[in-house]
Amino acid sequence: MKAFTRTVYGGPDVLQLEEVEKPLVKEGEILVKVFANSANPADWHILRGEPFFARFTFGLFKPKDKIIGADFAGVVVEAGNNVKQFKTGDRVFGETLKGGAFAEYVVVPETSCALIPGEISFSDIAAVPTAGLTALQALITHGKLKHGETVLINGASGGVGHFAVQIAKAYGAHVTAVCSSKNIDFVKSLGADKVIAYDKEIIHQHQGKYDLVIDTNGNLLHKDYKRMGQRGVMVGFTTLGHMFATLLKKATSKFPLLQFKAEANTEDLQILASLVQEGKVTPHIEKTYSFEDIPAAISYIEAMRTRGKVVMVWEA
Known part of the structure; x- marks a missing residue:
């Protein structure tokens, strides 16, 4: 699968688009084919390893995880053992602060996801999680x-x-x-x-x-x-x-x-999805990038002048 990877801390220029192995699904997890992501300030902080004390979590001298990215929306292609909420073919969105979302496929706990209701687009709902x-x-x-x-x-x-x-x-x-x-x-x-x-x-x-x-x-x-x-x-x-x-x-x-530090859970994600479906909350997307331009999207977010959200769309 295609994914943006990095082996050192630094700016968006350290990200490389390459072919990597698709992640394996464990018990309680689902494999999601990603159709859209959104960028958040946390992405560039994690990318740069800033503030420094965060490296005690993400890797002191070099990153523990090659693939970053938290927000995603897509379709379930595989469900692990004891997954109760989702099945193959479900449209889902969610967040993974462990990273891995800036890729064609991401593995996440089912508790970090919710169903996408109605006809909400992948790009709109991908703007929501974090x-x-x-x-x-x-x-x-x-x-x-x-x-x-x-x-x-x-x-x-x-x-x-x-x-x-x-x-x-x-x-x-x-x-x-x-x-x-x-x-x-x-x-x-x-x-x-x-x-x-x-x-x-x-x-x-x-x-x-x-x-x-x-x-x-x-x-x-x-x-x-x-x-x-x-x-x-x-x-x-x-x-x-x-x-x-x-x-x-x-x-x-x-x-x-x-x-506090926000925590992804299905109940809160469902509340947000319902608010979007009812028209009470509308994600404002200032810019939309192709997945190939994820480094540029992170650079745009890092400037900290964004009105609303920045979204990145993967090929169908």
């Missing part, structure tokens, strides 16, 4: 968002943010979104009730009050959460210094501020 799960779990699982509450979403135009705005609205929240001036109309089209342009108003001085503050951009300080929110959820960080400073403050404060 970013959609992060947004859903930030708002609902960890943020405990309730109908009628107010939520501030910092970084509302990006992959996670544009899903967060739509999911929050679907759950009945009043949404204030933070983005650049050029993205105001886009974020309003997602359903935001109010938009703050960070290049017009300094968010670190904003005096609004909200039940929940979600930071997908990763630049809010601990004091920002306390000033603006009743509770907060951190999705990411801009620098290691910012991460350690915020976590230190979090450890010594009673303010309910949570940090």
Whole structure:
């Protein structure tokens, strides 16, 4: 099968398209023929081995796994023993943070997948897993968002943010979104009730009050959460210094501020698929690449100016 592989840490230029053996299916796993992927910031972090401490997981001096890639959508071509949810021919989508998705075929646990409902396209649903799960779990699982509450979403135009705005609205929240001036109309089209342009108003001085503050951009300080929110959820960080400073403050404060790592599970993926099918959530795909241009797609994501998502499509 074709797959993008790497043997060293580095930028997208270290990726090579080559023929490798198709992965073997173990108990509880399914083999999926991939029709579409999407790119996420995690892909280039893993590709570069950054931040450095992540290498204790992914390989200290060189990568443990040759093939990266998390998000995929495709068709089940083989099911392992004791697989109960899926059968050959099922259209599925999901996420594998262990990598392996930037290939013609990927093996994943059945618990990391869900069925694609209706006529949703592979490219549309491939945009959902990592970013959609992060947004859903930030708002609902960890943020405990309730109908009628107010939520501030910092970084509302990006992959996670544009899903967060739509999911929050679907759950009945009043949404204030933070983005650049050029993205105001886009974020309003997602359903935001109010938009703050960070290049017009300094968010670190904003005096609004909200039940929940979600930071997908990763630049809010601990004091920002306390000033603006009743509770907060951190999705990411801009620098290691910012991460350690915020976590230190979090450890010594009673303010309910949570940090988490999104986890793929069938139930949450099914919720996201239903929201897409019902038209309550629409993945915004800014650019679509051929599978041959996966390195270029990662470069585009790494620039961190993406509005919505970037998708890569494999040949049928």
